[in-house]
Amino acid sequence: MDLNHQTVNLFLMLKKFYSLLFIALTVLSCSEESNPKFDTDNFTSIFDNYKFDIDYTPIDMVQTSDGGYLILGRRKLTTSNMSGIYLLKADENGNFVKELEVDETYVNPVARLTQIGEVFYFACMEYPFMTANIASVDPDLENVAFTPVSSINDIIPTYPSVASYIDNQFLLQCYDHENRQSGLLIVDPVTGAASGGKAFTIGIGAADNVNEAIINTFAHSRRSFPYEVGKSGGTYFFNGFYNFTYSLVFTDLVSDDPIGSSETRSVKTKL
Amino acid sequence: MKRLYLILFCFLIVAQVSAQENKKRKPNAAYNKQNDANEKFLNKQWWLGFKAGTNLTDVHVTKTYSVFSPTNYSPDQSAKKYEHFKQPGAQATIEASFYFKKFYFSLQPTYQHSLFTYTNSYLWYDDVVPTNNLELNYEQEQKLDYFIIPLLIKYDIAGNKLRPYVQIGAFSAFLINANKQTTISGTDNASGGENNFTDPAIIVGAKDLFAKSSWGLIGGAGLNYTLGNVRLNLDAQYKLGMSNITSTKNRNSSDSLSGVGDILDDMTMDNISISIGCLFPMRFLANGFKSSDR
Numbered sequence: 033m034d035l036n037h038q039t040v041n042l043f044l045m046l047k048k049f050y051s052l053l054f055i056a057l058t059v060l061s062c063s064e065e066s067n068p069k070f071d072t073d074n075f076t077s078i079f080d081n082y083k084f085d086i087d088y089t090p091i092d093m094v095q096t097s098d099g100g101y102l103i104l105g106r107r108k109l110t111t112s113n114m115s116g117i118y119l120l121k122a123d124e125n126g127n128f129v130k131e132l133e134v135d136e137t138y139v140n141p142v143a144r145l146t147q148i149g150e151v152f153y154f155a156c157m158e159y160p161f162m163t164a165n166i167a168s169v170d171p172d173l174e175n176v177a178f179t180p181v182s183s184i185n186d187i188i189p190t191y192p193s194v195a196s197y198i199d200n201q202f203l204l205q206c207y208d209h210e211n212r213q214s215g216l217l218i219v220d221p222v223t224g225a226a227s228g229g230k231a232f233t234i235g236i237g238a239a240d241n242v243n244e245a246i247i248n249t250f251a252h253s254r255r256s257f258p259y260e261v262g263k264s265g266g267t268y269f270f271n272g273f274y275n276f277t278y279s280l281v282f283t284d285l286v287s288d289d290p291i292g293s294s295e296t297r298s299v300k301t302k303l
Numbered sequence: 304m305k306r307l308y309l310i311l312f313c314f315l316i317v318a319q320v321s322a323q324e325n326k327k328r329k330p331n332a333a334y335n336k337q338n339d340a341n342e343k344f345l346n347k348q349w350w351l352g353f354k355a356g357t358n359l360t361d362v363h364v365t366k367t368y369s370v371f372s373p374t375n376y377s378p379d380q381s382a383k384k385y386e387h388f389k390q391p392g393a394q395a396t397i398e399a400s401f402y403f404k405k406f407y408f409s410l411q412p413t414y415q416h417s418l419f420t421y422t423n424s425y426l427w428y429d430d431v432v433p434t435n436n437l438e439l440n441y442e443q444e445q446k447l448d449y450f451i452i453p454l455l456i457k458y459d460i461a462g463n464k465l466r467p468y469v470q471i472g473a474f475s476a477f478l479i480n481a482n483k484q485t486t487i488s489g490t491d492n493a494s495g496g497e498n499n500f501t502d503p504a505i506i507v508g509a510k511d512l513f514a515k516s517s518w519g520l521i522g523g524a525g526l527n528y529t530l531g532n533v534r535l536n537l538d539a540q541y542k543l544g545m546s547n548i549t550s551t552k553n554r555n556s557s558d559s560l561s562g563v564g565d566i567l568d569d570m571t572m573d574n575i576s577i578s579i580g581c582l583f584p585m586r587f588l589a590n591g592f593k594s595s596d597r
Contacts, residue, residue, distance in 0.1 A: 064514035064515075064516075064517065064546060064547045064548070064549065064550060064551055065547070065551070066366070066547065066551050066569060067551055067552070070551045070552050070554070071551075074552075074554075074555045074556075075555055076370050076555050076561035076566065077370065077371075077372045078370050078371050078372065078564055079372050079373075079374050080371045080372065080373050080374065080376075080381075080425070081373075081374050081375050082373075082375060082376045082426065082427055082428065083375070083427070083428075083429075083430055084427050084428050084429040084430075084435060084436065084437070084493065085429055085430075120374070122372070126372065127372050128372040128373065128374050131374050
């Protein structure tokens, strides 16, 4: 067998082998590739603090325009039994970016964290006066500002419990402990001015200890009630205390009583 | 694409070595026509065999991921620490090789069971009284079953009865099954005294967490010992993973693992395997049924 013949044989062998290799590489091309979109679409993050005695409770979270997230939470205070305000910024992959523990003058943050333009708003309470405030914060947690909510229709806006952004206004529920009534107010998020509102008595007298019991539920570590406010069609509603019970109440913010009879439009839940 | 070029480069080297070998070989004038025919026959042989052995695994992280996102300490404190080539696995291979002038073109479908482990730990403590603390240690063990299709070129370095060889090639690996076992232990120094504890292990099927296929390169060496018509084989291979073995899409799909703070990194997997086996010739000479190399 001459050298040329051997070379041709070897060439033919390698040709077959390269054909197999080509098939193999076609299979190999199906290997896993990274896709940054997967990392932003789906992730789990546990924001961890090494301190043994801290306590953060998330309340609400919104996505910011840069793809990251802003989280509003409560934090345990050492100076009072109320919950402080905690804000955390995470990036689009859920990684911690920055946190902010707001001054203890402002406490009891409540949902919902609402974006208006580039500013985020939420309701909270000024300690020790217990008056409702609208807090505003930029997405980078650089500046936090507070605006008191004004009174309207003899409703003293204390102990805010929940707020929703409806028709470019905050619909804010609060507990007016001075008058022992649940209040529903329409509040401008920027100025804090109330443009409408209605209050509904919880039905207890001055000597009743229910008032104190309700106030205690606003303290840190106490179980909170499932407060809720909203608007369905032209009717406002709230989940709160009314007429001796924790109720779902419908109102047009004009009538002194809930819309319709309480038996048909108001579902009472005794706790 | 760089990896593809690397593979092609390797095979071009093999082709070049082969050409050099042919140039070195001088025709033996003593061979007659019959000897030439025998030599032609002897130069080709099919070998079929089986081998099995053990393997050790290492992984190389290309991108780290973590469920825990520290707010006031360095992420390095809770980073995963991988163990390297520590836990033995096992593999079984069927080998089909075509021999031609000291070269073997070999297909070696393999079932491979591999294990690798990483650990991480977390510490929470009281700022005022640091001895009040809680330490948790996580040990994550991965068990992976792959069907591997290696395509190899082996070259007999020397010898007749005892034949050492070297080999290079590439492989494609297909995931058959995967399991993860998470064991959490710790020390509680905050509940009065020192309390050591170990929670029951969390064992979950993790096939979705890993890539369905991956590929890599193989290098290795071995020995063939001729015993009658059969060859006893000792084979060592290093598999160099070239692609990510983690499923980038399903990384977060296990709630039970995410809940305990575990998530897989992007990584490639390397593997060292040692096997012993035997090879049987598939072609014989007409007289005496002697294999090509006797």
